[in-house]
Amino acid sequence: MTEEAHGKEQVRNAGPLTYRGESIPGTTTDQRLLDRRGPTDWVHTDPWRVLRIQSEFVEGFGLLSELPSAVSVFGSARIKPGTRYYELGVEVGAKLAEAGYATITGGGPGMMEAVNKGAKEAGGLSVGLGIELPFEQSLNPYIDMGMTFRYFFVRKTMFVKYSQAFVVLPGGFGTLDELFEAATLVQTNKVTRFPVVLVGSEFWAGMERWVRESLLENELIKPHDMDLVRVVDDPAEVVETIKKAHIDIARKQNERERAESAGPEQ
Numbered sequence: 001m002t003e004e005a006h007g008k009e010q011v012r013n014a015g016p017l018t019y020r021g022e023s024i025p026g027t028t029t030d031q032r033l034l035d036r037r038g039p040t041d042w043v044h045t046d047p048w049r050v051l052r053i054q055s056e057f058v059e060g061f062g063l064l065s066e067l068p069s070a071v072s073v074f075g076s077a078r079i080k081p082g083t084r085y086y087e088l089g090v091e092v093g094a095k096l097a098e099a100g101y102a103t104i105t106g107g108g109p110g111m112m113e114a115v116n117k118g119a120k121e122a123g124g125l126s127v128g129l130g131i132e133l134p135f136e137q138s139l140n141p142y143i144d145m146g147m148t149f150r151y152f153f154v155r156k157t158m159f160v161k162y163s164q165a166f167v168v169l170p171g172g173f174g175t176l177d178e179l180f181e182a183a184t185l186v187q188t189n190k191v192t193r194f195p196v197v198l199v200g201s202e203f204w205a206g207m208e209r210w211v212r213e214s215l216l217e218n219e220l221i222k223p224h225d226m227d228l229v230r231v232v233d234d235p236a237e238v239v240e241t242i243k244k245a246h247i248d249i250a251r252k253q254n255e256r257e258r259a260e261s262a263g264p265e266q
């Protein structure tokens, strides 16, 4: 801030702003910043929340932007260690790590913990993107890099932006929300097509049947929408399915680019 007499009139430059005469505020920006007194309601207002949301995006991009090729894995928060589904999660995490993928989960207990454990113990990079919940919870202990988000939608952006595939293990409402969000993003071309792989054909059979009989038969989805999601059983198949899908996607992309550069047919 500079203040000078310009002829008789006072001038104050405050950053890019210029004030003259009567318009000069009674206090400086620093004085207002450093003054702790005054009402505090603004911390609970939407404009302030917008800044917090912005800072969450900045922190998330900062944490994840240099992540190597990664896969997001979703699954129940309630599966217990020692159960067959927990062991399935450990194996899926290990296979992804052995294939060189970083593994991203919701950072919580159950399946998320199982997958992070498998990935970490197999020497992979294990990432957890947690969410603030009304009850106390911390990131599981098998995470190399993690962040706890305030806002679900910011966290969801990170899963999509920083992974090359989604893997979905058995789970409840949270897992189904993540699965159908991924399917919708691919269906509407909001993301470049990427593989969505469900693990556990027995677990997913009921949902598959319902999607076919209620959604497809009532023409609420198109027949090719059924191909957006693949179902496998063996953890090794998860990696094979992702790799194969990536090759297919790259081939189709090349074909499209070649057709575009050849110009319109005569």
Ligand SMILES: C/C(=C\CNc1ncnc2c1ncn2[C@@H]1O[C@H](COP(=O)(O)O)[C@@H](O)[C@H]1O)CO
Pocket: 073, 074, 075, 076, 077, 078, 105, 106, 107, 108, 109, 112, 130, 131, 133, 137, 170, 171, 172, 173, 174, 175, 176, 178
């Ligand atoms: C309910 C319990 C813990 C909840 N903790 C969570 N931490 C992190 N992420 C979570 C949590 N709960 C749900 N999620 C997200 O949804 C998916 C699991 O939800 P589901 O309803 O259990 O299927 C998971 O992929 C997370 O991204 C018990 O301690």
